[in-house]
Amino acid sequence: MALLDSLDFIVLVLVGVATLAFFTKGKLWAKEPETDPYAGGLGSQGFGSTTSFGSFGGNSNKTRDITKKLEQTGKNVIIFYGSQTGTAEDYANRLSKEATQRYGLKSMTADLEDYDYENLNSLGDDIVVGFVMATYGEGEPTDNAVNFYEFINDDSSEWAESDEPSADPDSPLSSLNYVIFGLGNNTYEHYNEIGRNLDKRLKKLGAKRIGDYGEGDDGQGTMEEDYLAWKDDLFSAWKEAKGLDEHEAKYEPSVKISETGETASSEDSSSVAEPDAEAMSVYLGEPNKKILRGEIKGPYNAGNPFLANVSETRELFHDPKRSCIHVEFDVGTNVKYTTGDHLALHIQNSDEEVERFLKVIGLWDKRHNVIKAKPIDPTYKPSFPVPTTYDTVVRYYLEINGAVSRQLLAFIAPFAPTETAKKEALRLGSDKNAFADEVAKHYTNIAHVLSKLSGGEPWTNVPFSFLVESLPHLIPRYYSISSSSLVDKSKISITAVVESLEAPEYAIKGVATNLLLDMKIKKDGVDPSKSKDPQAVHYELSGPRGKFGGHKLPVHIRRSNFKLPSDPKKPIIMIGPGTGLAPFRAFVMERAKQAESGTDVGQQLLFFGCRNPNEDFIYKEQWAGIEKELGDKFTMVTAFSRVDPVQKVYVQHRMQEYAKQINDLMQQGAYFYVCGDASRMAREVQATLAKILSDQRGIPLSSAEQLVKSLKVQNVYQEDVW
Structure with a gap:
């Protein structure tokens, strides 16, 4: 009997160990190596995500504890962002960079969903926390800010205080110093509600704001100038409050980018061998490691988009300046959507704009050179995996067709190829009226501006790391779905107008809509080089290593609250x-x-x-x-x-x-x-x-x-x- 009891005990122990092993696999043992460039996925914004990749050291010292993170990195300023389209993230990065380069602060940026906030009240008086908060939809926090916003507004927690702002040193956030800027659109009913409410809540909890609350208005088209005016006033107040010493800003890279001596191009099929082949380590624009390895499987989301077959493209109308295209995607049972949702289209820059940009910065002849990166600032989180190529980064990860910021021209001026170009860049960077008349109102992109300033001479002195750190990330474009999931769950259709904005010397082309137009032209069997469509520009539709086959595009679904009533009898x-x-x-x-x-x-x-x-x-x-x-x-x-x-x-x-x-x-x-x-x-x-x-x-x-x-x-x- 005693022997049986002992055996029973041994069996129970073994079962327990086996169970523990099963549930901890991949967590405590058999983990993916942390150098996996896609160990964390691509985050909530797909191509535009700032998820850190292993090769950059982003997974080292991983912690959700804010105080521990600041201690590990030696930082005394952390700028959080709540961003849906990447704009708030861009402003947070710029604010952090200027705090470091102009005022000697040790600053970092952070995604709000990457941290927990229970110990926000434990930050010392020497720490400054920034919030750059976009308002999304009808007064809602952005996806990455939902948990933080709910936490900070939870009146049932220990954070709950009276309805009035508190100066009591025993208030929950009495030791917190903060700065805040809100992004909104005054055409919406709840304009800048998240930024305004967060500012009120922080003051109610006893936190001390440095400078004024600031906000930008995308509805009036003044977002950039609103930010710059607030930022200048903020640093004046910050200098006075904390005794900062200002010095001439000098670019200090957060990451060192260097060439490996190898070359690779998207047409190179030598990498398409076994899934674990050594050559598969060079990323050429694959949305994630699964696609790089040829392992196409779900679940499909922003970080793992589905390669959907474009089954139909047809023109709904056409005139010399614009056209409208109906596009259908065959998703089978792989992607589930409901009527009213949005389709996120993961995009790339056109061949023409990639070539223009690479020539302007003097990298056209080196575009297929393989590059790697070594972190200088361990908190920097890039938007692309490495090793990769210059062409890949510019084509798939940088927003090179977006509006140019006045601040960017001021910062890039020291790298100008001539003294004349430098003076012109500084003039436009410092004079908002001249910038508005000569740049902003013409919707000029960065390559056109630099080329005009230098008379066509390449800006070969600009570090590639500067461009990677300064330009916004290329993020998915969202379209209202024009098909019903009840009628056909296997097909998703969208409707897009292709239109150019005429400028004095050229026409600005929409990135996503012209991608769809190029897809239509090629599906119609027209040689793109012979197309007479004035809207047409050309794209690498075959995708990296030909994985898109010329007729597939990466997509994912964004859920929407824009829905029919649950009762079909409702008018x-x-x-x-x-x-x-x-x-x-x-x-x-x-x-x-x-x-x-x-x-x-x-x-x-x-x-x-x-x-x-x-x-x-x-x-x-x-x-x-x-x-x-x-x-x-x-x-x-x-x-x-x-x-x-x-x-x-x-x-x-x-x-x-x-x-x-x-x-x-x-x-x-x-x-x-x-x-x-x-x-x-x-x-x-x-x-x-x-x-x-x-x-x-x-x-x-x-x-x-x-x-x-x-x-x-x-x-x-x-x-x-x-």
């Missing part, structure tokens, strides 16, 4: 001029499918606006069929702005004509949707609805405006605007 009112029609095509297709299966669906009223019914009325033939299918359950109201040469007619004008029907549907519990331009259309639609409700219900306009705002809070009034 819906939709306002969608131009490509704002895209999600409503999906909504109406879904309702038509429900009706076909015998479901009782509510009334649908759709307002669509374009220039001319014979020029840019997208999906025109399809709407006629839908009207026939749904009968009196569906009404489409059109507004054409270029038919009458005297009077332009917009969707808000047609809304007034249907005022009684709109009010009746709203009283029946209709959901109200707006998709399209945020800067003007969405605002005027909201104002028009308030006026309709005021007139139809006989209530003051101010009461009607409050009613519309309450509908937004209840998610009955929804917007998908840009």
